[in-house]
Amino acid sequence: MNIINPATHELITTVITDDKExxxxxxxxxxxxxxxxxxxxxxxxxxxxxxxxALLQTHIQSCAETLTAEVGKPLQQSKNEVTGACTRINWLTxxxxxxxxxxWMVSSGATRxxxxxxxxxxxxxxxxxxxxxxxxxxxxVPALLAGNAVLYKPSxxxxxxxxxxxxxxxxAGVPENVFQLAVGAGDVGELLLEAxxxxxxxxxxxxxxxxxxxxxxxxxxxxxxxxGGKDPLYVTDAITDIPTVAANTADGAFYNNGQSCCSVERIxxxxxxxxxxxxxxxxxxxxxxxGSPTAENIYIGALTRKEQxxxxxxxxxxxxxxxxxxxxxxxxIEGAGNYFEPTVLVDVTHEMDLMKEESFGPIIGIMxxxxxxxxxxxxxDTSYGLTAAVFCTDENRAMQIQVxxxxxxxxxxxxxxxxxxxxxxxRKHSGFGSTLSHAGLRVFTRPKGYHLRS
Numbered sequence: 001m002n003i004i005n006p007a008t009h010e011l012i013t014t015v016i017t018d019d020k021e022x023x024x025x026x027x028x029x030x031x032x033x034x035x036x037x038x039x040x041x042x043x044x045x046x047x048x049x050x051x052x053x054a055l056l057q058t059h060i061q062s063c064a065e066t067l068t069a070e071v072g073k074p075l076q077q078s079k080n081e082v083t084g085a086c087t088r089i090n091w092l093t094x095x096x097x098x099x100x101x102x103x104w105m106v107s108s109g110a111t112r113x114x115x116x117x118x119x120x121x122x123x124x125x126x127x128x129x130x131x132x133x134x135x136x137x138x139x140x141v142p143a144l145l146a147g148n149a150v151l152y153k154p155s156x157x158x159x160x161x162x163x164x165x166x167x168x169x170x171x172a173g174v175p176e177n178v179f180q181l182a183v184g185a186g187d188v189g190e191l192l193l194e195a196x197x198x199x200x201x202x203x204x205x206x207x208x209x210x211x212x213x214x215x216x217x218x219x220x221x222x223x224x225x226x227x228g229g230k231d232p233l234y235v236t237d238a239i240t241d242i243p244t245v246a247a248n249t250a251d252g253a254f255y256n257n258g259q260s261c262c263s264v265e266r267i268x269x270x271x272x273x274x275x276x277x278x279x280x281x282x283x284x285x286x287x288x289x290x291g292s293p294t295a296e297n298i299y300i301g302a303l304t305r306k307e308q309x310x311x312x313x314x315x316x317x318x319x320x321x322x323x324x325x326x327x328x329x330x331x332x333i334e335g336a337g338n339y340f341e342p343t344v345l346v347d348v349t350h351e352m353d354l355m356k357e358e359s360f361g362p363i364i365g366i367m368x369x370x371x372x373x374x375x376x377x378x379x380x381d382t383s384y385g386l387t388a389a390v391f392c393t394d395e396n397r398a399m400q401i402q403v404x405x406x407x408x409x410x411x412x413x414x415x416x417x418x419x420x421x422x423x424x425x426x427r428k429h430s431g432f433g434s435t436l437s438h439a440g441l442r443v444f445t446r447p448k449g450y451h452l453r454s
Contacts, residue, residue, distance in 0.1 A: 033177030121198030229386030385427030
């Protein structure tokens with residue numbers, strides 16, 4: 001399989017992919033290794049995963065350079081991702097004992113009762129390319145902490161990063177027969193769905209997640225799906241510093257080239273501040289530097305998937321045909337690499353694909369609303385339910401809006417962020433199940449209830 005640099009279309013390297021024989025061999029090894037790993041004390045597993053985080057920090061330059069080369073994000077953003085993964089690992093390891101240790105519910109009397117959190121077994125982790133360190137950490141770190149073995153399939157677009165993850169996990173002390181890489185594209189993913197494993201966890205698009213769920217549901221095994229979003233943001237009339245709000249919300253829409261499941265993908269603005277906000281927003285987006293992701297001070301690098309520029313251009317054309325206006329950007333940047341201009345459209349409606357279907361790129365539609373009720377109705381008018389944000393100086397007003405939003409995560413005066421302490425979960429086509437928080441540690445376990453009578 002060829003690994004191609006999306007910023008130059010040059011060949012980085014060629015890797016050998018897995019086949020059925022190699023996958024079966026890896027699963028057999030993991031089955032044996034998991035039993036030994038589960039017997040290792042939780043304290044030692046915690047220590048090993050902390051060493052993994054330390055190795056990532058030690059080798060952050062190399063990790064970031066590899067990530068940038070194969071996915072196209074600016075080098076500083078790649079460094080930010082590695083650092084963010086380490087922050088999540090630190091939280092998970094610091095809280096593993098509290099949420100994975102045996103839990104006494106009744107500790108005295110004639111009948112004592114406790115809960116033991118046993119590992120599921122072998123976890124199949126089919127991961128994503130847009131944040132391979134972060135979305136991978138969400139799954140394989142708590143899975144390993146809970147005593148599971150992991151067969152980790154990075155996206156074919158982030159294979160080299162997956163190899164670095166495997167390398168440093170093994171160097172940290174995770175045995176080779178406890179964490180293994182599955183290398184390849186969709187055909188290798190099919191082999192994993194056919195295999196007998198004990199839990200399936202996928203991060204990616206709704207279409208692929210739905211397919212995976214349909215394939216594995218007959219196995220009666222746990223399945224977690226972290227899927228896409230069409231995440232809305234509402235700017236109320238109760239804001240004071242419009243340029244700062246515009247800058248923060250533009251970053252929420254365009255960071256990592258908009259290639260995030262929780263990127264802001266549609267913005268609703270109260271009519272009283274619409275003109276001032278839109279003007280400040282366009283000024284911010286127009287200031288973004290575009291270019292080679294390895295160059296200094298680049299904010300917009302290359303899109304990872306070669307098909308994405310044409311997809312975004314089609315969304316722009318659909319919106320224009322239905323009455324939208326482009327305020328900046330709107331075109332493919334010609335030349336080597338997968339580049340698209342940062343794009344802002346207004347006069348948009350929910351009849352346009354731009355406001356209904358996931359874009360996953362540097363493109364946003366801004367829509368004027370008359371009041372909070374209209375904003376809430378439009379924000380909920382979606383088949384997705386990952387995140388939603390409200391910018392407002394009045395916390396009570398913001399809370400009244402947030403409680404009516406059908407999303408797994410809501411933000412007040414912030415957006416496009418994830419905390420390891422809070423559950424990360426979607427609704428509707430954004431998936432189900434949780435990663436992170438105490439829920440994301442225990443999702444990789446099978447609780448067993450003990451009734452102990454003297």
